[in-house]
Amino acid sequence: MPNVEISPGLAGLNALEPEAAERELLACCASRAFxxxxxxxxxxxxxxxxxxAADSAVRELAWPDVLEALDAHPRIGERAAGAGRTASWSRQEQVGVQDRARQALTEGNQAYEARFGHVYLVCATGLSGEDLLARLRERLVNDDDTERRVVRDELAKITRLRLAKLVSAR
Structure with a gap:
């Protein structure tokens, strides 16, 4: 991300009481430890x-904390329910998924979850449904340690995008 001067949004986040700041940050990464x-x-x-700081925090999360964050992410190809900020951001991030790719992604999600025991997480911004499906298929052959590294990388990307939205919305 480019170096950005202090904005009213970032200044506002900096000024919040700790509990309020944590609530705001949970919209970007749903791990309480993060x-x-x-x-x-x-x-x-x-x-x-x-x-x-967010990248570092994501990479230092214990695996149960990563799983807590993953629980807040809808399956790729499924529209996030609800009217909240996180659901809205998720729908924006998955805008490239067209109906023709949804069935294949549903099947791919099932295979991924059976293999790794958690939702397939990928930074979907700017990717088509076909791109997301290709990445899912590539990742199905990863061993557990490799996949955990990839998941952390994807979580860090998503978190950075959402942090930028958070501070621009404040």
Whole structure:
């Protein structure tokens, strides 16, 4: 992310009480350990500093905390339900999934979940349904350790995108 001057949104996030900051950060990554860790590092001078702290926090999460974050993500190809900010962001991120790819993604999601025991997570922004399906198929051959690294990378990408939305919306 480019280095961005302090914006009213970032200044607002920096000024929140810890519990309120954690609630806001949970919209970006639904792990309570993540939200606590990032909120505790405030104030951030710019969006790049916030993003770097978030990347580090995602990579340091214990696997149960990663699974907690994954629980907030709908399956790729399924529209997130609800009117909340996180559901809205998820729908925006999956806008490239067309109906013809949904059935194949449904089947791929089932195979992935049977293989790894959790939802297939990928940063869907800018990807078509065919792209998402191809990545899913490539990842099905990963061993558990490799896939956990990939999941953390994807979670970090999604979190960075959502942090930018969070501070621009504040």
């Amino acid at each position: 939200a606590r860790a990032v909120a505790a590092l405030r104030p951030f001078p710019d969006l790049e500093g916030l993003g770097a």
